[in-house]
Amino acid sequence: MTPNQALETQPVIARSPGYWHGVIKRFSRNHVAMGALIVILGLILMAVFAAYIAPADPIKGSMLRRLKPIGTPGFPLGADELGRDMLSRLIYGARLSLLMGLSPVPIAFVIGSLLGITAGYVGGLTNSLIMRTIDVFYAFPSVLLAVALSGALGAGLTNALISITLVFIPPITRVAESVTTQVRGLDYIDAARASGASSYTIIRVHILGNVLGPIFVYATGLVSVSMILASGLSFLGLGVRPPDPEWGLMLNTLRTAIYTQPLVAALPGAMIFLTSIAFNIVADGLRGAMDVKS
Amino acid sequence: MILYTLKRFALTIPVAIGVSVVCFLLVHIAPGDPLTAVLPTDASAELQAQMRSLYGFDKPLPVQYGLWIWRVLHGDLGQSIATGRPVVSEVFNAVINSIIVAAAATSIGFLAGGILGIVAGYYQNTWIDRLASIISSLGVSVPHYWLGIVLVIIFSVQLGWLPATGGGPGGSGNRSLDWAYLQFLVLPAITMSVIPMGIIARSVRALVGEILTQDFVQALAAKGLTDRKVFQHVLKNAAPTAFAVMGLQLGYLLGGSILIETVFSWPGTGFLLNAAIFQRDLPLLQGTILVLAMFFVILNLLVDLLQSLIDPRVQRS
Numbered sequence: 001m002t003p004n005q006a007l008e009t010q011p012v013i014a015r016s017p018g019y020w021h022g023v024i025k026r027f028s029r030n031h032v033a034m035g036a037l038i039v040i041l042g043l044i045l046m047a048v049f050a051a052y053i054a055p056a057d058p059i060k061g062s063m064l065r066r067l068k069p070i071g072t073p074g075f076p077l078g079a080d081e082l083g084r085d086m087l088s089r090l091i092y093g094a095r096l097s098l099l100m101g102l103s104p105v106p107i108a109f110v111i112g113s114l115l116g117i118t119a120g121y122v123g124g125l126t127n128s129l130i131m132r133t134i135d136v137f138y139a140f141p142s143v144l145l146a147v148a149l150s151g152a153l154g155a156g157l158t159n160a161l162i163s164i165t166l167v168f169i170p171p172i173t174r175v176a177e178s179v180t181t182q183v184r185g186l187d188y189i190d191a192a193r194a195s196g197a198s199s200y201t202i203i204r205v206h207i208l209g210n211v212l213g214p215i216f217v218y219a220t221g222l223v224s225v226s227m228i229l230a231s232g233l234s235f236l237g238l239g240v241r242p243p244d245p246e247w248g249l250m251l252n253t254l255r256t257a258i259y260t261q262p263l264v265a266a267l268p269g270a271m272i273f274l275t276s277i278a279f280n281i282v283a284d285g286l287r288g289a290m291d292v293k294s
Numbered sequence: 295m296i297l298y299t300l301k302r303f304a305l306t307i308p309v310a311i312g313v314s315v316v317c318f319l320l321v322h323i324a325p326g327d328p329l330t331a332v333l334p335t336d337a338s339a340e341l342q343a344q345m346r347s348l349y350g351f352d353k354p355l356p357v358q359y360g361l362w363i364w365r366v367l368h369g370d371l372g373q374s375i376a377t378g379r380p381v382v383s384e385v386f387n388a389v390i391n392s393i394i395v396a397a398a399a400t401s402i403g404f405l406a407g408g409i410l411g412i413v414a415g416y417y418q419n420t421w422i423d424r425l426a427s428i429i430s431s432l433g434v435s436v437p438h439y440w441l442g443i444v445l446v447i448i449f450s451v452q453l454g455w456l457p458a459t460g461g462g463p464g465g466s467g468n469r470s471l472d473w474a475y476l477q478f479l480v481l482p483a484i485t486m487s488v489i490p491m492g493i494i495a496r497s498v499r500a501l502v503g504e505i506l507t508q509d510f511v512q513a514l515a516a517k518g519l520t521d522r523k524v525f526q527h528v529l530k531n532a533a534p535t536a537f538a539v540m541g542l543q544l545g546y547l548l549g550g551s552i553l554i555e556t557v558f559s560w561p562g563t564g565f566l567l568n569a570a571i572f573q574r575d576l577p578l579l580q581g582t583i584l585v586l587a588m589f590f591v592i593l594n595l596l597v598d599l600l601q602s603l604i605d606p607r608v609q610r611s
Contacts, residue, residue, distance in 0.1 A: 136312030139591050140583075141549030148583045151571035152320045228437045232553050235439055236568065251440060255557075258458075262447040269440025277435040284431075 026289040033285025036278040043275060047094035054088035058245045067261045078264040080250070081257055082243075086264055089245040090271055096157075096246040097272070100239060101227035104161055108168035109219040113212070115169070116176020121184055121207060131177060138170040146229055150238045160239040164229055168222055175218045179211045217287045224279040231272045247271045298602055306595045313591060314366070317584040318359050321576045371581035376573045381581035384566060389548075389585060392555070392562030396547040398483035403490030404540045407433075410491070411498025411536075412529070418503055426495060433492025442485040442557040449481060456480055459559040482558040486551060490543035497539050501532040534605040541597035545590040 028034055046053060055076075061083035068079040070086075077086040119130040137145065149163035183189065184207070192202050231248025233239040240246035242253065250268035257265045346352045353361070365372070371381035407430070414426035450458035460478050505511065505528050514524045552564030559565065563582055570578040 132308060133312070135309050136316060139309050139313050139594070140316075140587050141546045141590055143546075143550030143552060144583065144586055144590075147552050147567060147571070148320060148579070149323075151567065151579060152324045152576075154325055224435050228435070231437060232439060235553065236556060237572070248437075251443065255443065258443065258447050259451055262451055266440070266444055266447060269437055269443060272437045272440060273435070276437060277432065280431060280435040 023286075023289045027285055030285045030288065033281055033289075036281035036285070039274065039278040040282060043094055043098065043278075046091055047098050050092045050095060054085075054091045056085035056088040058084060058089045058092040059243050060084065067257055067264065069261055070263050077267060078261060080254060080264065086267060089250060090247070090267060093245040093247045093250060093268065093271065096234075096240050096244060097227070097231055097248070097275070100157070100161060100164075100230035100234070100246070101275070102223065104164040104168055104230070105219055105223050105226050107165045108172055108222075109215070111165075112169045112172025112219075113176045113215050116173040116178075116215070117180045117203075117207065117211060119173070120177040120180025120211075121203060123181075123184075127177070130173070134170045134173045137166070138174065142167050142225075143229065143232070146233060147236065147238070150233055155238045155241065157240055160230065160233045163233070164226060167229070168219075168226065171222070172215065172219055176211065176215045179214050180207060183207055183210045213290055217283070217290055220283040220286055221280075223283065224276040227272060227276045227279060295602070295606075299599060302595060302598055306591060310588065310591050313587045314363055314584065315359065317580055317587065318362055320583065321580050322355070324574075324576060366584070371584070372577035374570075374578045375575045376569070376578070381578050384578065385563070385582050385585050388561060388563045388566040388582070389589070391560065392548055392551060392564065395479060395482050395486060395555075395560055395562060396544055396551060398479055399486035399547055400490055400540060400544045402483060402487035403543065404494055404536075406487065407491040407494030408498055408536060410495040412502055412532075414495065415499040415502025415506070416525075418499075423499075426499065430492040430495040430499075433488045433495070436488060438485055438489060439553040439557050441488060442481065442554050445481050445485055446557070459557075478560075482554055482560050485557075486547055486554050490540070490547065493543060494536065494539055498532060498536050501535055502528060505531050534601050537604075538597050538601045541593060541600070545593040549586045549590055 061080070063083055065075070065079045065083035067081055068075045068083075070076070070078045072078060075085055075087070077090065080086055080089065115130050115134070119127040140148070146163045146167045149166060150160050153159035153163065189202060189206055192206055197206075230239065231246070231251070234246045234248035235252045237249075237252065240249050242249060247268040251265075251272070254265040254268065343352075351358070369382060371385065373379065374381055374384055377384070410426045410429060414423040417423055446458045449456045457478055458481075511524060511528065514527055515521075519527075548563070551560075551562060552567050554560070555562045555564030556568055563586055567579065567582050569575070570582060
């Protein structure tokens with residue numbers, strides 16, 4: 001590395017921890033958001049160590065123990081319609097539910113940012129081509145598009161994941177494009193170009209550094225929607241297939257039990273609600289901490 | 295205004311064409327031959343070829359699209375494989391049912407969300423504001439299909455006040471303006487209203503807060519108008535955007551109600567889509583999605599035009 005390059009990159013490296021330090025500090029002062037973050041970490045740990053925490057097998061049941069109420073000895077949260085331990089199934093259910101809810105957003109974030117930043121930076125025909133295509137997909141209500149795609153592709157975990165990812169690409173691309181277009185028009189980009197910075201440097205330092213934050217905050221806000229949508233697809237029978245434990249699917253198969261064990265039947269949905277609201281609160285906290293205007 | 299309307303129309307046409315292409319291609323991304331759903335598995339090669347040319351599957355894709363869109367524009371969406379009835383009539387009846395419940399839900403959501411948002415915006419950073427923001431957060435993060443089940447448990451199973459599922463008395467499907475019919479509407483509409491309520495409350499709060507900081511509000515107060523009169527001016531300024539948000543929410547609900555309609559066995563488009571998917575009834579799937587998506591596109595256009603009619607400043611942006 002020549003001394004000249006070192007001089008150029010050093011200030012950027014020195015400044016960035018300062019910003020993130022501030023974000024972490026502001027976020028940790030927000031007690032509600034910290035509480036929600038702890039809930040999420042707890043859920044993730046629960047998913048990872050399900051095999052050690054769960055008291056019973058989540059798949060094996062017994063017809064003799066069907067639909068036991070909450071508090072039955074040996075079944076702290078009751079038993080489901082096939083006599084399987086609800087507590088164990090809810091713990092194991094975190095694996096598939098979190099996987100399905102969480103993974104579409106980062107993938108859509110990468111693809112959407114790539115498309116949106118390209119469209120915003122290059123402009124012209126490329127912009128029109130990308131954005132008009134995105135407009136078409138944006139013209140579908142999100143739930144309808146997810147159901148239509150996974151319905152056409154056929155039920156299953158992979159197809160459900162593909163559908164949800166495709167649903168989130170258009171809104172992320174739109175945000176990325178509008179932020180990039182705004183930043184591109186600012187004076188300091190012209191200044192950087194005038195001082196001889198290459199396109200690569202401008203994109204890497206000046207564009208990415210300023211647009212990724214807002215896109216990231218927007219994408220975190222989608223996680224809670226993604227959780228609801230993913231479990232919703234399983235609820236419809238388009239995602240995870242029985243007997244695998246997944247909260248949305250469990251909610252569906254327990255629907256027949258609302259007359260006999262209403263509390264047990266409502267449990268899986270309560271888990272989806274808890275997860276979705278925790279992600280929503282964390283996303284709000286992050287927006288505040290990163291000082292991004294919505 | 296006329297120029298703006300024309301411009302807005304011109305922008306909608308390519309989107310509408312794109313939407314129709316996506317709906318057309320849906321059938322082609324489906325795994326397997328689209329004919330397998332129509333033909334018995336042991337059909338002879340001769341019969342298969344005959345059916346292929348009958349349905350036009352032997353032609354190149356763009357030609358197939360052309361033929362398909364020509365039929366669609368003449369009101370022919372094909373025939374349902376499961377029932378053999380024309381898709382158009384099946385979709386038409388379901389769309390009306392969906393519009394009924396979505397319109398009821400949007401009205402409830404707009405009323406509750408509007409009041410919540412106005413109060414929160416007017417008394418910003420007080421406990422009322424915080425309560426309103428908690429309610430609207432809960433509204434947008436609750437899995438609505440679960441909320442529906444919880445409401446059924448409370449109001450149908452435990453209290454026995456309202457029917458748990460169905461689209462009318464005795465499954466007749468006859469719509470009437472009496473309690474016998476309307477009681478079936480209550481729970482689905484309330485469940486569905488939670489989503490627009492949260493979103494409308496949030497946007498109205500932001501709107502009212504923003505308008506209150508504008509100079510004209512201060513000027514009105516300085517002129518000596520009572521708080522109530524000033525408030526009327528604030529509401530007048532917030533209304534166009536609030537109505538635009540409401541219009542879009544109606545469209546979202548219409549297309550996104552599939553989960554709630556499934557919970558309540560409400561005979562709308564969501565219910566139809568569900569049936570189409572599991573019976574692999576591709577023409578029905580394609581037709582329903584096309585109608586819903588087009589409805590959404592047209593609604594978007596109408597909302598924009600109405601908004602510019604109420605507030606001509608929109609045209610300039």
